[in-house]
Amino acid sequence: MPEIEHGGGISRRSFVTGVVAFLGSVIASVIGIPAIGYLIAPGLKKHTSDEWVPIGKLEDIPMDIPILSTFTRTSQIGWERSATSFGVYVVRKSADEFDVFSNICTHLSCRVSWKDDQEAFVCPCHNGIFGKDGSIISGPQPRPLDRFEYKVEDGTLLVHLVEG
Amino acid sequence: MAAKWISWLDERLGLTTIYRTILDRKVPKVNWFFTLGSATLFLGVLQGLTGIFLTVYYVPHPEQAYDSINYIMTEVSFGWLIRGIHHWGASLLVITVFLHMLRTFFYGAYKYPREITWVTGVFLLLLTLGMGFTGYLLPWNQRAFWATTVATSITETVPFIGPFINTALRGGTELSTLTLVRFFSAHIWILPALVVAIVGIHLYLVVRIGISHVPAKDE
């Protein structure tokens, strides 16, 4: 079958190739671009929270001994209400001075715990060791333990939980 | 440069052979009714793609199926589009499959030498209906629940083995988690696997034998 010449001198074959490429890319982009948004949508959602969480009465917090305090917050994630647990270590330095550390290791987010015998916060994953003041003693972690803001109101210690 | 790359690939992959046997082959001159097959293939691929995307969020569990679809429709970017295409695509697909069959029938294209192509086509028609039937339950809404309750009850009237078919379909005597999960499995694994395999045979035969021609009055 002879090639049919169009007015502009484009062969039928390359005309169709062009149309195939064009319509094909229209379909691909009408599906493909929304698909990217579709797949990453939950990652772009920010659920923010900013609140003061009561940790305990001052008289219950001993001097100079790190104690772990945990609390749970629920939030709507996807179509389910999920609970997220938080852990903070409170170290009382004086009557109204505290260090409040997150128990999340700054290396790869394992949970650190206080070891009385070593006088240190120890991360079980890669042997990260933090001092009582949160500083790095040894291990691969890039920075000292994260701290929370705190305040004392009506004899209760509150920490500032900010997310998002 | 591009030509060099192409010839390097061609040497190893045999692109020219594929091009010659599939694209650059001569076929009889046919009318627009002969586009129904490729339209069906196109819609099928689209159903596969959108279906895969839906499984990113969908959870086949009575407590969560409805909420997860609600989430897709209201919270996920373009979720309405993906589900909309999948929903309407199912209906269009049934229509094109059916019309494709009618075209084949009215042109006598099921006759020698295309008997097997026809038989695989009938299986594909049944599988398409099976996909529609199993997919209908997945949203776990009122419509889905009651339609499936009735449809599975219908199998109960089959002589002798009816009650057995019914409990086997439902995974028990009532519609339950088990029903939902097995319909889900059938919808996304079992039936699609069969469809892909049979479409493979169907297409192989179409290329091997060639598409039929429009019969003349004396044929």
Place this chain on the structure above:
Amino acid sequence: MDQAEKKRYEERYQAEKQRGEKFFPDIIYKDLVVSFALFLVLILLATFVGVSSEPPADPSDTSYIPRPEWYFLFLFELLKYFPGQLEWVGTTVVPVIAILALLLLPFYDRGPLRHWRKRPIAISVMSLAVAGIVALTIMASITTPPQEEFSVVASVTDEIVIGQDLYGLHCVECHGSEGEGGEIVSVEGLEGVVVDPLNAPDFMYTRTDDTIFNVIDYGQQDLGMQPFGKAYGGELQRSDIGAIVTFMRYTWDDRVEIPQEAAAAGAVPTLGPDDIPSYSLHVEPIIRRTCVSCHRPNRENNEYLMQTYDEVMNSGINAPNVIPGDLNSNVIRMILREEIEAGGPMPPTRALKAEWVEIWIRWVEGGAPEFPLESTDTPEPTPAP
């Protein structure tokens, strides 16, 4: 078909092929045009028609009329013609025969003729079958009664707002408009019963959503609470109960933060110092939350209904209860907790919040308008020259 016929067909086909065209570009081109058109149709359907929302599956709601997907309707309809004992003919024999007939078609229809005019029997059987399927489908879609309208909750915000209204309608009589509980005054058979508050951590922390859902659904008969779920003789759909639970959780559980737009949508708007409240903006939300629970049909309320503006203004044995501009209107006196001929203090259990009382008074004083005045803005002061 014998060998000669097969040979003749092959020759004919080769000839057609020679006169034919190339798969690429000729056939592909048509295929692509049609596929692309279908793609456009799909996008348009998905965008402008969408997928209709349905309420979640509710195995207890037997009032639902089941209907299959449209392409199974003909099968569904077909069964109507096989009554009782013969049902298995419709469900088994007919489909099996149809499938086998299709599947085996090329093996029993072996004649060499292909043009439709030369195959009268095959063509008429198939045409009849198709016509039958189309007719059955049409008949089924005409005869199936339309489904009852329902509301589908789209977001948490909508659900909270709907839940708040339902709570106002069904729960306030006993549990109070703020979930505060207290002594029940006006519910027949439960007078004097003291209800624990719902709006306290004691209640909300110790009960999961499922527990609260079940309590509303089955009631707590031993404590005098009737079942509210449709399945147990009440008035509420499962989705309604879910909305009430969501409303309660977001409003009274201090561990859960209410989305801002939900709080805004559920709130009674605050008044500026010179604004005249209107029924639609201010008074109706208050009524919905504190009054309609009793002031609706089938309750003891001196026939004073409060579900619409008209009812608020005109209904009741002691009508009119609201006289525009007159602060001696029954409603105002009763809200101010006076005991008058028309009845005692309202609401019976507990006085309204002071700011809501103020809204009522300023509304009646301002002529009890149904809608906000066109402009309540004070005119901009002209700048001094």
